[in-house]
Amino acid sequence: MLLRLSRADSAQVSGLVGSNIDARGRPIKLSPSILRRGFKPYKDYRNAEAGGVFVTCDRNLLPVAMMLPLDGHSTQAERFIAQAAAPAPLRKRLWKQIVRAKITAQGRLLQRLHGDDAGLAALAAMVRSGDTANVEARASRRYWKRLFDDPTFRRRRETDDQNRMLNYGYAVLRAIVARAICAAGLHPTLGLHHHNRYNAFCLADDLIEPLRPLVDRAVVEAMSECDGRTELDKKAKHLLLSALTGRVMVGGEQRTLFDATARVAASLADVYLGQAKQLDLPESLELPEF
Numbered sequence: 001m002l003l004r005l006s007r008a009d010s011a012q013v014s015g016l017v018g019s020n021i022d023a024r025g026r027p028i029k030l031s032p033s034i035l036r037r038g039f040k041p042y043k044d045y046r047n048a049e050a051g052g053v054f055v056t057c058d059r060n061l062l063p064v065a066m067m068l069p070l071d072g073h074s075t076q077a078e079r080f081i082a083q084a085a086a087p088a089p090l091r092k093r094l095w096k097q098i099v100r101a102k103i104t105a106q107g108r109l110l111q112r113l114h115g116d117d118a119g120l121a122a123l124a125a126m127v128r129s130g131d132t133a134n135v136e137a138r139a140s141r142r143y144w145k146r147l148f149d150d151p152t153f154r155r156r157r158e159t160d161d162q163n164r165m166l167n168y169g170y171a172v173l174r175a176i177v178a179r180a181i182c183a184a185g186l187h188p189t190l191g192l193h194h195h196n197r198y199n200a201f202c203l204a205d206d207l208i209e210p211l212r213p214l215v216d217r218a219v220v221e222a223m224s225e226c227d228g229r230t231e232l233d234k235k236a237k238h239l240l241l242s243a244l245t246g247r248v249m250v251g252g253e254q255r256t257l258f259d260a261t262a263r264v265a266a267s268l269a270d271v272y273l274g275q276a277k278q279l280d281l282p283e284s285l286e287l288p289e290f
Contacts, residue, residue: 079185082272086192092130094271094279095193099131100124101210101281103139108284109213110146113220118142130193147216148223162219164232169215169240170208176244177211177261178204184265186272207264210281214257217286218243249286260285 107120123139145151148162157167178201181188191202199205222239223230247254260282267280 076185079269079272080187082274083186083190083269086272089129090271091192094268095131095206096127096129097279097281098192098206098209099136100127102212103127103136105210105213105285106139106143106216108286109217110143112286113217114146114149118146147220160230162223162230165219165222165230165236165240166215168232168237169218169244170212172241172244173211173215173257174201174204174208176257177208177265180258180261180265181207181268183262184269186265186269207261207268211257211261211285214244214248214285215240249284250282251284 103120103124107117107124110120111117120139120142123135123142126133127135140155144153144155147153153161155166156163178188181203186203188201188204189199192206194202194205196202218240221243222236225239226233226236229236244257246256248257248260249255250260263280263282267276267278270276271279
């Protein structure tokens, strides 16, 4: 059955991606029936109409699917057409901006945690249109070894270490970004760089990149709070969710991550429509001091 949520899963939804917030960031009231008997798409449509996003979890309470509103913007058809017609040079130029922002954010996190950026600022300056030299991968190899101060660490989804926390946090962040994309009247499948016939969220996977260090820092903090343990238990999930659904620092101001991602998605729509030249990516996006 499509996105049927158990009571435990439904409780996760409310804190997971702010499904009690509409597309403009305004609070909406979830139907009590959702929490009482699980989500039934043929009855509980009001939350989707208000711009809510639903995430369903597996038996281990890990996010595995999400439902997004079909009607995300009043000029959605116009924006879909502009998005689909975006030329390759434009997409490559935007991908360059995204990769530079991601590597810069990674370097700032390393600087904050360890006192040096492992040379990532210099690598960010080397990114060219489309990142044809794959500077992103070079930066990644330096970043992961330094982030957890463990030269043996590798970013692998299937391993039973802090990768589990990263997987969970990225799934939450991906849902938030996909929600912002739909609210901006864009289609989450039509990506700038990512392209896979089996991936319905290519654009979300593009725009999530500069935001990933938020999850990375949340994982570092969660491990510290859990005495170095990497189990994805109730406490770890609570710490990760609290970090991503609470306030973040955007250019020195406290905002919600929903607001930050909405601005990025809206700026992309403006670029597609010829009303802007580049994405409105935050110069700095960090968790509050701990």
